[in-house]
Amino acid sequence: MIWVNQIVQGVLLGGFYALLATGLSLMFGVMRIINLAHGDLAVVGAFLVWWLHDRGLSVGVSLVIMLPVLALVGVVLQRVLLERSLRAGVLMPLLTTFGLAIVIQNLLFEKFGADIRSVDIGSLAFDGWRVTDQIYVGKLPVLIFGVALALLGALQFFLSRLPLGRAMRATAQDPETAELVGINARGVYLCAAAIAVATAGLAGAFLAMRATFDAYAGPTLLIFAFEAVVIGRIGSLWGTLVGGVSIGVAQTIGAQLNPQWSILAGHLVFLAVLAARLTVSGVWARGGFKAAVGIRS
Amino acid sequence: MSAAASAVRVQRWTPLSIVATCVGTVLLAALAFGPVVFGANTIDKLTELFVYVILAAMWNALAGYAGLVSVGQQAFFGLGGYATIQLTQHGVNVFLALALAGLAVAAVSLPTSLVVLWLRGGEFAIAMWVVAEVFHLLVNLDHSVHGVTGTSLTALNHYDPTDRRRYTYWLALGMMSGLLAAVFFLLRGRLGPSMQAIRDDEQAAGSVGVRVLRTKLVVFVLAAAGCGAAGAIWLAGQLTYQPNSYFSIQWTAYMLFMTLVGGLATFEGPIIGALIFFFIQDRFGTHGVWYLVGLGAVAILCALLLPRGLWGTIEDKFGIRLLPVGYRLRRRDS
């Protein structure tokens, strides 16, 4: 029964990871940019909510203020940094977003110090429902999972039904032709960046509520988000939910075996899925590793 | 052969590049006499510089020449230190262990490549990061490494500090020279254009017969060995091995800075970048957080404004190629 509880916790954790991964997936799907500062932007969201809450605003209001601020950050980032990086080549955004990650981390450390922080949400932090003796479902994790579902659903609806969403999909597939049918590709990118960074901030805010964070928490978040995106297949929104849940469950089951193995378990599952997928996709069908490398047997 | 083709010849060595190569070789040979001429502090500093040069050259070979941007080379850096510790704990002479660490890491990089080398672009970058984290976590599980507090390369205590310093210096100089020579000959050989073809357009490269995966594998293993050797030498200089420090993403930050500022995809660029980085580290390294912010900001600005880096921009402006890793076409009448 304890395993069922772990799986339940893992699924709920997966909701958080899916939320975190959504922005990364969107930015890659639409603009082919892997934003290595994604995790750090989530941490910026966390700090902003914490800071506003610290000044006396309620958590809810802080959240509502943080979202448009981070959306604006996304727009500025796209306009000032990412647009130029993309023009310089496919590798350049990797380099500049990595530099940006370092700048953000260390500026946050400079401003807020080394203290580990959290946002106090009162009893919501441990309220929950005891389903059975061994299964306890927390309200906050369920809330986060619900928000993730709602966000993914809303985004999916936006992309398939609304004109701007359709324009976004078209631009993602062929930006030059999109311009030829009257779509402002640059504007679409700004919009995608705004959504991506705002959702990252939202995930960061939830991180602040459900756990702790500090200035250097970004890279860990990025890795988990990335793992979720890749497992769920790049470009698929619901796939990030599958990916997030996979990582979440891997981590909670790993933790049950040995607390030290929790994160490692997630990484190993990721690498295993990668290896399995590449194997299945025909590496072996094409003669295996030896043939691919060119060794004559 | 058409009239046009015979009017042009391919030139690899120019007078400038002959001079430059000679000067470079003489410089390396002269550095071997370092311990005789320089004081202890300078020797230590030079050893540190050699490590930076190795790291920059390796990252450049991967990203600049083969198009493989890795955000996880610290995986092999940390593994190099770990391999040294393990070897000495099993009775191998410490300096032999230091020399072999790179090879040990190269061996580990082979199965690693099985998982990551099929990936491209951002996927490869972050998969390497995950690999680094996995190595870090696995090494932490080894109790003999004492987790966060780390362990020391106690075998070095058998040696007199002066001797230890010298041997480490010579080992570092030897490794650096060897690795630079390896990259040099790689670029001049068949693999050079192959790598760059892959970097520019993998599919097109494959379609003209470039063995894409094999080429990538060679560069990947070389870079792993180089970073592993660097990690070992770093350990010899620092004496202590804390996984947190050796597997830190900071190392990728440094490699990124050195290659971007010096000049991606040039041979001389990483060396210049390492020199610049070394001087900055020496003067400002103690300024904590602002120092890192500055590094990151300079790297970003460089990427946007000087995408070819310092040396790359100089090369473009003046049309000079110091070392003969490329080809020149000359008209027969000139």
Place this chain on the structure above:
Amino acid sequence: MSILEVEGMDAHHGLLHAVRGVSLSVARGETLALVGANGAGKTTLLRTIAGSHPATLGRILYDGTDVTSLPAYLRVRRGITLVPEGRRLFPDLTLEENLLVAGRTGRKGDWNVERLYKTFPMLARLRKKRAATLSGGEQQATAIGRALMTNPGVLLIDEASLGLAPVAVDLIYESLAAVVATGMTLVLVEQDVGRALGVASHVACMLEGRIVLEGPAAKVTREQVVDAYFGLGAATPA
């Protein structure tokens, strides 16, 4: 007054001088056929007019206004729409989505989804199909329909018959004739000179980046066009 005017246009592909000093004038309701061999510069010219490609020199005037500095999507909103070579539908969008995504230019006009399905009857039953799964002819019809959704003032079509079976091309040109009948101004790049002359009111022939022959279709003989196409003899601009 002409609806589209090109003055002294130059365009390059890197070092290659693809369009050399081209000047054109297209009147409202005219159908201009732009012919010429591969590499003559026809596609580059159309793309530069549409804004996909930068002009090195020269001006483009739409309805008297200089649009040379406008990006492609703004030119569409003014009234210049290009159906690019190779169709270039959005592969993972359905046929109908491809049409809908183009209809948001804010231009007034008669073209909408229903009217399109009447003009291209074969498309109606395919509306929910993924664009990548359509046949060549269906894709071409969709691409033209998509361009029409922007309610253009000038419709530029690049190689409508490329890679299509003759039967499919027939259907396309039938529909094009219907479009022309509504008064639409058309600039058509076409390698099939016969087809082009069949539907056009005016013809211009390009060779190595220059216009070497132009005039009303009725006044230009097939021999003159062939000569100009291959660069034989002296071609007389009308």
